[in-house]
Amino acid sequence: MDQAHLSPQAHQRLEEELEWRSGARRREISAWIERAREHGDIRENADYDAAKNEQGHNEARVRQLQTLLKNAVVVESSESDVVAPGTIVEVQMEGDDDTTSYLVGSIEERHESFEVLSIGSPLGQALLGHGPGETVTYEAPRRAFQVEVISVRPAE
Numbered sequence: 001m002d003q004a005h006l007s008p009q010a011h012q013r014l015e016e017e018l019e020w021r022s023g024a025r026r027r028e029i030s031a032w033i034e035r036a037r038e039h040g041d042i043r044e045n046a047d048y049d050a051a052k053n054e055q056g057h058n059e060a061r062v063r064q065l066q067t068l069l070k071n072a073v074v075v076e077s078s079e080s081d082v083v084a085p086g087t088i089v090e091v092q093m094e095g096d097d098d099t100t101s102y103l104v105g106s107i108e109e110r111h112e113s114f115e116v117l118s119i120g121s122p123l124g125q126a127l128l129g130h131g132p133g134e135t136v137t138y139e140a141p142r143r144a145f146q147v148e149v150i151s152v153r154p155a156e
Contacts, residue, residue, distance in 0.1 A: 003071050004073070004108060005073050005105050005106050006075070006106050007075065007109060007155065008074055010108055011074050014068065014108060017065060018062065018065040021058055022062055025058055026058065029051060029054055030055075032051040032054070033052065036050075036051050080152070081131050081152055082128075083129065083130055083152055084104065084128065084129070085104055085105050085106075085119055086105065086154065086155050087103075087104050087152050087155060088101055088104070089117065089127060089151070090149075090150040090151040092147070092148045093145060093147055094145050094146040100115075102114055104116075104119060104124065105117075105118070106118060122140065123147065126138035126147070127149065130149050131149060131152060132150060133148075133149065135147065135148045
């Protein structure tokens with residue numbers, strides 16, 4: 001798995017989720033499975049099947065979080081004047097009159113005001129290292145687009 005660039009807040013939130021899923025959530029699911037077993041034959045027990053499915057989903061997320069956090073790079077807000085993890089980039093897409101602002105980082109980021117632009121996405125990769133006034137081209141599934149970087153500032 002590639003490195004995930006996370007803000008300190010996202011890193012903390014993911015650590016808390018891992019702790020919950022590894023502890024309290026596992027115990028909840030285990031109790032659910034035990035209750036479902038008490039209902040009799042597990043071959044035709046929908047509650048047991050649902051509990052086992054939830055257990056599988058939880059364990060998959062635990063493994064995902066462990067790998068993500070192991071490979072995470074915690075980035076503070078960047079003071080850079082070029083697009084980098086931890087910046088807010090305002091762009092204008094080819095043919096649009098309006099601009100759009102994104103928080104540049106990992107898809108695990110959350111922000112109240114901005115959508116997250118993953119540095120692993122085609123647009124994110126194209127914008128990395130570019131500054132205001134520059135126009136970049138990125139490949140979308142059906143065609144290439146040009147995007148102008150309007151501004152870059154540190155994330156709040």
